[in-house]
Amino acid sequence: MRKPYNDISDQFGVEDLITKEPFGNFEHWLEQACSCSSVYEPNAMTIATATSSVVLDCVTMQNVGYS
Numbered sequence: 838m839r840k841p842y843n844d845i846s847d848q849f850g851v852e853d854l855i856t857k858e859p860f861g862n863f864e865h866w867l868e869q870a871c872s873c874s875s876v877y878e879p880n881a882m883t884i885a886t887a888t889s890s891v892v893l894d895c896v897t898m899q900n901v902g903y904s
Contacts, residue, residue, distance in 0.1 A: 880899055881897065882897070882900065883895055883896070884898065
């Protein structure tokens with residue numbers, strides 16, 4: 838049912854970021870989502886973070902506007 842994510846190439850790293858500035862990465866993601874015909878309304882997202890001591894946190898948001 839799920840694809841196995843065992844290979845290092847399956848992981849997202851800092852080198853995969855468009856920029857180290859978070860709004861630039863968000864803009865890139867939003868442009869990709871808006872141009873994808875299979876995504877009807879790209880206005881909801883889950884944002885996750887982790888501290889260096891591996892404390893995880895996430896929040897699901899609905900975007901009602903961005904400029």
